[in-house]
Amino acid sequence: xxxxxxxxxxxxxxxxxxxxxxFARTTIKAIGTEAGVNSALLYYxxxxxxxxxxxxxxxxxxTLIERTSSRLQAGGTPxxxxxxxxxxxxxxxxxxxxxxxxxxxxxxxxxxxxAGEQIxxxxxxxxxxxxxxxxxxxxxxxxxxxxxxxxxxxxxxxQVAYFFVAKPAVRILLASSPGGPSPAIVxxxxxxxxxxxxxxxxxxxxxxxxxxxxxxx
Amino acid sequence: xxxxxxxxxxxxxxxxxxxxxxFARTTIKAIGTEAGVNSALLYYxxxxxxxxxxxxxxxxxxTLIERTSSRLQAGGTPxxxxxxxxxxxxxxxxxxxxxxxxxxxxxxxxxxxxAGEQIxxxxxxxxxxxxxxxxxxxxxxxxxxxxxxxxxxxxxxxQVAYFFVAKPAVRILLASSPGGPSPAIVxxxxxxxxxxxxxxxxxxxxxxxxxxxxxxx
DNA sequence: GTCTATAGGTGGATAGAC
DNA sequence: GTCTATCCACCTATAGAC
Numbered sequence: 001x002x003x004x005x006x007x008x009x010x011x012x013x014x015x016x017x018x019x020x021x022x023f024a025r026t027t028i029k030a031i032g033t034e035a036g037v038n039s040a041l042l043y044y045x046x047x048x049x050x051x052x053x054x055x056x057x058x059x060x061x062x063t064l065i066e067r068t069s070s071r072l073q074a075g076g077t078p079x080x081x082x083x084x085x086x087x088x089x090x091x092x093x094x095x096x097x098x099x100x101x102x103x104x105x106x107x108x109x110x111x112x113x114x115a116g117e118q119i120x121x122x123x124x125x126x127x128x129x130x131x132x133x134x135x136x137x138x139x140x141x142x143x144x145x146x147x148x149x150x151x152x153x154x155x156x157x158x159q160v161a162y163f164f165v166a167k168p169a170v171r172i173l174l175a176s177s178p179g180g181p182s183p184a185i186v187x188x189x190x191x192x193x194x195x196x197x198x199x200x201x202x203x204x205x206x207x208x209x210x211x212x213x214x215x216x217x
Numbered sequence: 218x219x220x221x222x223x224x225x226x227x228x229x230x231x232x233x234x235x236x237x238x239x240f241a242r243t244t245i246k247a248i249g250t251e252a253g254v255n256s257a258l259l260y261y262x263x264x265x266x267x268x269x270x271x272x273x274x275x276x277x278x279x280t281l282i283e284r285t286s287s288r289l290q291a292g293g294t295p296x297x298x299x300x301x302x303x304x305x306x307x308x309x310x311x312x313x314x315x316x317x318x319x320x321x322x323x324x325x326x327x328x329x330x331x332a333g334e335q336i337x338x339x340x341x342x343x344x345x346x347x348x349x350x351x352x353x354x355x356x357x358x359x360x361x362x363x364x365x366x367x368x369x370x371x372x373x374x375x376q377v378a379y380f381f382v383a384k385p386a387v388r389i390l391l392a393s394s395p396g397g398p399s400p401a402i403v404x405x406x407x408x409x410x411x412x413x414x415x416x417x418x419x420x421x422x423x424x425x426x427x428x429x430x431x432x433x434x
Numbered sequence: 435g436t437c438t439a440t441a442g443g444t445g446g447a448t449a450g451a452c
Numbered sequence: 453g454t455c456t457a458t459c460c461a462c463c464t465a466t467a468g469a470c
Contacts, residue, residue: 002453002454003453003454006453006454019325020326021326022239022241022322022325022326023242024239024240024241024242025240025241027444027445027446028445028446028447029445029446037454038454038455038456039446040447040448040454040455040456041453041454041455043446043447043448044453044454045453048446048447049446049447101325104321104324104325104382105239105322105325107321107382107383107384107385107386108236108239108317108318108321108322108325108382109237109238109239116385119386120385120386120389121389123383123385123386123389124386124389124390127386127387127389127390128390131390144416147409147412147413148405148409150390150391151405151406151409151410151413152409152413153390154376154379154380154383154387154390154406155376155409155410155413157379158375158376158378158379158380158383159371159372159375159376161375161379161383162371162374162375162378162379162382163371163375165321165324165325165379165382166324166340166371166374166375166378167324168324168333168337168340169324169336169337169340169341169344170344170371172337172338172340172341172344173341173344173345173348173367173370173371174367188365188368189368189371192364192365192368192369192372193368193372195364195417196364196368196369196372196417197417199361199416199417199418199419200413200414200416200417202416219435219436220435220436223435223436244462244463244464245463245464245465246463246464254436255436255437255438257436257437257438257465257466258435258436258437260464260465260466261435261436262435265464265465266464266465435470436469436470437468437469437470438467438468438469438470439466439467439468439469440465440466440467441464441465441466441467442463442464442465442466443462443463443464443465444461444462444463444464445460445461445462445463446459446460446461446462447458447459447460447461448457448458448459448460449456449457449458449459450455450456450457451454451455451456451457452453452454452455452456
């Protein structure tokens, strides 16, 4: 029985299991069972386990890039664009809970990773884009100039990314349901993160000499 | 030949390999070789692979707790204490590069983790402590009251934690050496992160009506 | 305490029928 | 395209000599 949905089924199952258990602990047989197909089929479609894994990652990255880049076209003030980026990032990660887990595993794997190159490149691209954005804001006078834009980019991305990675711990702090924080909380957090970043970046209003209390040099 | 340093050697080797490759991809034989001892000895000292892993994690967590709690006794202003916490966290993570990797793996593993409970508890404790600290600052008027202290705690921890997790990507952005960012950069980043957080938290100076530009409600 | 040898189990991958 | 059966490599864990 030829079923055109078989490859998709396999990818879906593989994505779920790889994210939950990691590459090594996930068996081909388990993926087959989860997908409801015979495990020998995985070889027919994806040659071997390694390639299957990379396919999973690639599919995830494609949707990520597609969904964010459409949200980032709109110009506007630097503040508005930072805001849009943070929210787009939060939305995508919230919609694909498997992505942050897989991504973080790859990052943790450093050099021994399966798809380290793809992932590192993606992360670096996000950082770089944000970095430019912060520089623009500094040039326009909206953001404080003493901040290193590269560091700022890391700070901003971190807030959102880590929220999803550390979900189990966050769940305890927020006393939220076992399935992770509710969509409402995720949205609230994303808004908080954007505000937090903007408040940190904001140039002091040119009003007074007593600018801003105690910061270290 | 009885050698009292054997258990330590094993733990050191195991820590390195588990952090690099993860639990499943790390073999008992590889640990033995790395430690320069016969692999059967691992069973003599640690019963089985699972327990060895938990011992590695436990040792790491003990040093983490010890080093940070000593740094956190000192009272002071809320700003000073946030500062101290961020820097202590950065120092410990920088000194034990294996820790963030192992920790993040466990977090990613969600429920299927080997030592999930320990790790989640540790993370939650850190969050909770910071959370209280932010609340104190809000009570004293040093920090803005509209911020949810739990969200703030997540934002603050994230900046530092993610920096170490995403090292490979950060490396590209910062164009730093293959061994990861230099100590000087790590210190600089830690200072940035503390400032970033404090600037975001700081209550607006009670000077003017035009407080702080464009924040979303 | 340390080592050798090996049992026993698991999982990736292939051959070949349908 | 899909399934059954199976091979083979590898790894955990133990038995037992020294």
